[in-house]
Amino acid sequence: MTLTRLAFKTLLQRPARTLLTIVSVAASVAVLFSLLSFNGGYQAGLKKQMQQMGVHLMVVPIGCPYEAASLVLEGGEIATYLSDDIVEKIAEMEGVAIAAPSLMHAIVRPEDGRTDIYLGIDGEHLALKNWWRLNDGRKPGAALLNNPNSLLMGWDAALIERREEIGEKMWVPEIETEFAVTGILEPTGTQDDGFFYVPLNTAQKLFDLDGQITAVQVRLTDPALAAEVADELEVAFPGAEIIRMEELLGSMTALMDSARALIFAIVAVVIAISGVGVLNTMLMSVFERTREIGVLRATGAGRLHVFGLVWTESLVLTGIGGAVGLGLAAVAARGVESIIKRFVPMAPVEAMTQFDPRAALICVLAILGVGLVAGIYPSLRAANIRTIEALRSE
Amino acid sequence: MNTNGHVVQATNLSKTYSTGGREVEALRGIDLTIAPGEFTVLLGPSGAGKTTALNVVGGLDRPTGGELTVAGEVIAGNGHRAREGQLDALRRKHIGFVFAQFHLLPTLTAVENVLVPMIWEDASDRGRAEGLLRRVGLDHRLTHRPDELSGGEMQRVALARALVNRPALLLADEPTANLDTHTRDEIFELLRELSDEGLAILFATHDHELAERGDTVLRLSDGVIADD
């Protein structure tokens, strides 16, 4: 027989009340754990997505950077251009892994009610977008842009043009050019799907923009170098605007941060409520057991023993509740995740709530902290029970 | 320490309760000595001060006057006042209590109830607990809980619990008050045997018939021991 075992046994005196308290602790731990591991997963997912964008910096003609960036992202046309001799210089800079030039040009076709966007690219662009796949499963290589009339089509572009076959010819009357389809890309879920990709040289010739480009997209060897490299680029190319992609994502992250603050406020309230529940349960139990505590004192227990017993009981309550809650959360994670995803902007596609031992540890420590704090007052009350009066009480 | 080998040595012991401005003199200067193996009966009507005397001797309560030494420990006397920790240790190591209401813990089995006093000593000896339960005639009830036991059986468990830390003194506060006469006699017989084995016993009762069977009888009324 030990103090801990006595604590367990004592909690069985009121099984329904003990169970209810454990359930309430378990519920709040489950919520806490889900939110914590979701949060970790979300950040990891976001990071991964940024990585997947593969672009850390964008060099564009000077102007409002965000407008320019969103134009490029959404496929608008930018009036001014950069000279393509900067590409090589950028590529040689320290920390730059890939520098991919592109020339964007729109062909408006009012009779069809659409605007086709042509993007002149080279092999570097394909290296940058290394997650692209052709619809036959192959990885697109520079060979797809070998011929001046090569045409690589985004999934949506191909759909609109009803092109399915490699080698098919496509006549574009506005520029009086015939292209040959060299590949069709698998859908990526981004604006890339809607573009017509042609060799950069071809685009420059067709659109009368010799030596001109609209953007250089840069991948760094380490995303952490973004600020440093951006500063260097700014100095080296005064006529260019340098956009850090993480800054674009920053506003979204800020939105997520405020949502998270709200979530954690809710968690704090839930935890506090379960703490009050533990306090209440233990206090009731101490009042009911006044005589028993007197008996323990008669058998030789000191105040410290009584304090320790009641404190252990509240720890056992929260400990079991915490374990049950973690188990529950691990099992129910998928369901919770699908609910959360509906309320959060740009949730990563893959599972976010893998079992996160760090989150579990935080939960365990938090709930044991709740148990310790909530147990103090009832334990003090128990320790201060006057033995002879307790023994006389019926 | 001039206790002359006595387990209890009390001189002019008094206890006054003050509650709400009113003073109740529960003990008015009693003298008491108990030797090892002595079976002392404290006989008196309800309200005489028996429980108070046992509580004070057992270190559950402090006397307001007089001198008291228990199991070699000076509890009160010459201006000395025992610290609470000293009283806790006294109860833990040297004293066993049994009560009229048995006072077993309801969720524990008989063996577990007997083991409770050992928890405070950071010890646990299941074999000893079972041996004591056998000693009091409960070898077939080791894992029963209190609600599965009769009154007499519960008092036997309580007695085994009182003995588990090998006390020098057993304080029994009307332990047979809630038992039928047959069971009462059985329990009393058990206590007799224990005192014959060297245990000092202070047995409070209002039952004259039982009192006659003790080694020493102290008649208590209104907090005073009558000298006869």
Ligand SMILES: Nc1ncnc2c1ncn2[C@@H]1O[C@H](COP(=O)(O)OP(=O)(O)O)[C@@H](O)[C@H]1O
């Ligand atoms: N805590 C207390 N406060 C005030 N008076 C008390 C208290 N405990 C006992 N008394 C009084 O002391 C007297 C002796 O009580 P008690 O020792 O319980 O007698 P007995 O056990 O012989 O019935 C009674 O008058 C009782 O009312």
Ligand SMILES: [Mg+2]
């Ligand atoms: Mg009494």
